[in-house]
Amino acid sequence: MDYIDSKSLRGRLPVEDTNLFRRTGRLHFSLTVALVAALLPPTASSQPLSPHKQIEALVDRYSAQYVQASKAIWEYAELGYHEEKSSAILQRDLREAGFRVEAGVADEPTAFIATYGHGSPVIGVLGEFDALPGLSQAAVPDRNPLAAAAPGHGCGHNLLGAGAALAAVALKEYMERNHVAGTLRYYGTPAEEGGDGKVYMIRAGLFRDVDVVLHWHPADRNTVANGGALAITSAKFLFHGVAAHAAFAPERGRSALDAVMLMGTGIEFMREHIPSNTRIHYIVSNGGAAPNIVPDTAELFLYARSPSLDTLDGIWGRIVKIGQGAAMMTETTVDVKILGSDNNIIANDALASVAQKNLEEVGGFRYTAEEQHFAEELQKSLPPGRVRETGSTASIEPLRRFDPNEPAASTDVGDVSWNVPTIGFTAATFAPGVVPHTWQATACAGMSIGQKGMLVAAKALAVTGADLFSNPQLIQDAKQDFAHQLAGKTYKSEIPSGQKPPLDYR
């Protein structure tokens, strides 16, 4: 024996071997090798990785493919219910990874469910892939649309959909290798931006047998999202008047645009008398055809939001009255068409503490010099007070419950959380200080900062999924917390029952 590698010596300090070495006259050298080897940490080949480390390694293994998918979806930038190519690319990748794919569910052509495994428990992961109108932007740190007024991924749903699929693929392979029982589902959910794809999927019964749902959303920081989001109802107020020549015979006309403007004025006066955590915003989606024609149709498209649908309902009733009042004042009529409605997200403390532990274990990431430069350039375009330290992407925010009075958006994840115990993450896909629905967010979602954040989210989702599959008590605790949070409350939706998905809602 003239060669001894450190691996073969580890764990068996050489009592008998010392004789051998003495015989070879190499005692001093050999003992040194043996002692050093005994003190070394175990290598990857000598000791299996922990389940979490196995999963993180699987996420890394498939990351290039899903970074590519995120880039393709970013380039397609398809609006809600029109995400044909984006949905197809994720369906293809999941099918090739061994999932059974059912497409076009819940009367939504771009919705799908990809399933692996059988039986209980059933864990769902949510994916989105719709873009926003007008937010086209190159992956550069100054305003530069790829196409004028075209859609763009200003909410980072290209990362959301691809990152959630990456988590599902890594978790599926881990389950397969380790003979983990249960069902893993990826929900391809269209039209999060105002189309409420998930609400119709809930109505179709697609979440009925799910034990826990996991989700994530792009952001400028790494957090566990325990609760949050505002309840919302959106509607179009379509006024009908009488057309006339605006100069020759204005007395014959009844202006639908006048009604729209009076409705807006009424809402501005009402603002003083509603809770300060209410948000109401609107656009004139139809203001008439030409100044010299009294508009016989005009439309106000309005969103109203509040911490819960219960508090929103009373305010909504007043908004409708203002619309009716505006119609009365102008001798027009009004049709109110509810387009969408989401609930707030129900917190789940049992799931949140596990999610926080896992996110801290996964950790954040640091920028390269190039990414640092990109982020700093981008931050120059932000309003004062918005900028955060770029180093914050390396850390995880402390766990806390959502405060209903802090600024928030809305999401149809809220409705899922009223039906199934749900927990989410955010990951630092946007340069610190960048908020969603901006060109700056689109820029980050199309380059490495967004892609690195996506990997943080994929790992956090996948390891949390693995914990749920391996620990039935955790699912029980999540269900108990769910029941506790919703005690005395009933799930409802303001979307009229029987309404089909609004495939052309824009």
Ligand SMILES: [Zn+2]
């Ligand atoms: Zn959004």
Ligand SMILES: [Zn+2]
């Ligand atoms: Zn979003």
